[in-house]
Amino acid sequence: xxxQKKISIFNLKNSNIFILTFFLIILYFYFSYNFKIDHTSKxxxxxxGDNTVSIVDLETLKKLKTxxxxxxxxxxxxxxxxxxxFVGNVGTDDISVIDAVNDRLITTIKLGTAPLSxxxxxxxxxxxVTDWFKNNVLTVSVDEMxxxxxxxxxxxxxxxxxxxxxxxxxxxxxxxxxxxxxxxxHNLVKKIETGNxxxxxxxxxxxxxxxNVYDDSVSIINLVDWSKHEFLVGAHPYNVRxxxxxxxxxxxxxxxxxxxxxxxKKTIKTLDTGETxxxxxxxxKLNLLVVTNWGSDSISIFDTQNFKHIKExxxxxxxxxxxxxxxx
Amino acid sequence: xxxxxxxxxxxxxxxSALSHGPTPQKVQESVxxxxxxxxxxxxxxxxxxxxxxxxxRSFKDKTMKIKYELIKTDVPFSDYNAQIRVKKGAxxxxxxxxxxxxxxxxxxxxxxxxxxxxxxxxxxxxNKIVGPGLAGFKKSVESK
Numbered sequence: 001x002x003x004q005k006k007i008s009i010f011n012l013k014n015s016n017i018f019i020l021t022f023f024l025i026i027l028y029f030y031f032s033y034n035f036k037i038d039h040t041s042k043x044x045x046x047x048x049g050d051n052t053v054s055i056v057d058l059e060t061l062k063k064l065k066t067x068x069x070x071x072x073x074x075x076x077x078x079x080x081x082x083x084x085x086f087v088g089n090v091g092t093d094d095i096s097v098i099d100a101v102n103d104r105l106i107t108t109i110k111l112g113t114a115p116l117s118x119x120x121x122x123x124x125x126x127x128x129v130t131d132w133f134k135n136n137v138l139t140v141s142v143d144e145m146x147x148x149x150x151x152x153x154x155x156x157x158x159x160x161x162x163x164x165x166x167x168x169x170x171x172x173x174x175x176x177x178x179x180x181x182x183x184x185x186h187n188l189v190k191k192i193e194t195g196n197x198x199x200x201x202x203x204x205x206x207x208x209x210x211x212n213v214y215d216d217s218v219s220i221i222n223l224v225d226w227s228k229h230e231f232l233v234g235a236h237p238y239n240v241r242x243x244x245x246x247x248x249x250x251x252x253x254x255x256x257x258x259x260x261x262x263x264x265k266k267t268i269k270t271l272d273t274g275e276t277x278x279x280x281x282x283x284x285k286l287n288l289l290v291v292t293n294w295g296s297d298s299i300s301i302f303d304t305q306n307f308k309h310i311k312e313x314x315x316x317x318x319x320x321x322x323x324x325x326x327x328x
Numbered sequence: 329x330x331x332x333x334x335x336x337x338x339x340x341x342x343x344s345a346l347s348h349g350p351t352p353q354k355v356q357e358s359v360x361x362x363x364x365x366x367x368x369x370x371x372x373x374x375x376x377x378x379x380x381x382x383x384x385r386s387f388k389d390k391t392m393k394i395k396y397e398l399i400k401t402d403v404p405f406s407d408y409n410a411q412i413r414v415k416k417g418a419x420x421x422x423x424x425x426x427x428x429x430x431x432x433x434x435x436x437x438x439x440x441x442x443x444x445x446x447x448x449x450x451x452x453x454x455n456k457i458v459g460p461g462l463a464g465f466k467k468s469v470e471s472k
Contacts, residue, residue: 048351049354072351074351090351091351133437133438133439134438235385235386235395236409252409253385253386253395253409254386254395255393255411272391275411275428276428276430294352294354294430295354295411295428295430318352318354
């Protein structure tokens with residue numbers, strides 16, 4: 001009897017240790033998972049010349065990984081809440097989907113047409129893709145990971161942005177010199193003239209901002225009263241981003257970015273980048289601006305508090321990342 | 329043998345797929361010149377041969393870069409922009425001249441792409457300008 005009691009006490013202790021260990025393991029995974037989600041801001045760079053995506057940690061400013069995707073990756077968008085990266089491959093006419101937690105390719109979505117640029121709705125249930133050759137915007141269901149509908153738009157749909165406030169899709173038509181605005185049911189709200197050769201677009205609040213490549217300018221379009229005005233930048237601007245009433249514009253031929261104050265309507269600074277800077281995105285949390293350099297196969301990183309260059313990092317051949325490419 | 333056939337098929341497939349999208353083409357070549365970067369940069373600014381094919385858009389002494397656009401129109405490529413820059417070589421009396429060109433094929437619409445208007449034709453034509461152009465410039469600087 002005495003012996004039996006001892007054994008049962010021993011067993012009880014043993015099971016306690018098991019339970020404790022089990023909880024420690026759960027806690028470890030819980031915190032490491034949350035740590036990753038809360039603290040890592042990463043840039044995903046599409047390298048059209050070597051069919052890869054470079055992933056750069058924006059805290060350490062070091063390259064983490066290079067992933068093989070489809071042929072000639074160009075456009076990109078990131079679902080911030082779902083931690084998914086959508087990369088458009090114009091050579092294989094498909095989309096590579098990357099899980100941004102583990103940085104692994106999880107699926108490929110066949111389109112059958114060349115995806116130029118991508119964006120998503122606020123709920124992250126749909127990704128919209130401009131189809132350059134057939135003048136369509138495709139809707140991809142994120143749950144189903146397939147194209148669910150296609151809508152005809154104006155010619156050469158190039159940049160696409162999503163306006164959260166009005167739930168608009170905002171699209172530049174490069175060869176028509178227009179901007180088209182569609183509502184969430186894909187009805188055309190407005191077609192408005194831009195400058196010559198509109199390409200990159202950004203939209204936030206009541207405005208859309210369009211880079212006019214051949215006019216060396218950016219158009220600011222009011223989405224309520226449809227008034228518009230322009231400001232001049234460097235040679236052949238490609239894309240634009242806005243944060244805290246400051247606009248950042250890439251000047252592809254000057255190898256510079258223009259930093260423009262939207263309140264005072266003045267250029268704050270013009271800074272050197274790598275060669276042929278094409279696209280740009282901001283890490284809001286880290287106060288960083290990242291620019292992709294097609295010519296020098298790299299990215300240039302700037303501090304958005306003092307507008308100074310921090311570092312140039314080598315990525316892959318012909319870095320482009322047309323779209324939102326930073327996981328916040 | 330199977331592997332070879334597979335590789336060949338893969339190459340054929342990938343190049344035909346590549347010519348399908350709105351993709352700017354890139355030609356980048358460098359040449360080493362036996363002259364200091366300063367001397368080479370001065371020579372580059374005054375070199376008239378390049379100006380026969382391209383128009384200077386801008387130049388920057390600080391970074392030793394010249395930006396060009398194209399004058400000629402009877403070429404099998406379009407939207408050509410280029411830069412030529414001078415960099416330091418292995419020693420003080422050596423410099424590297426790098427020419428980077430960005431351009432598109434002439435056919436911009438839906439495939440099928442007509443012969444002679446594809447990416448490969450455009451790249452070959454630009455290669456014919458860049459390679460001999462740099463060689464000629466090297467000769468001109470080093471003979472002075």
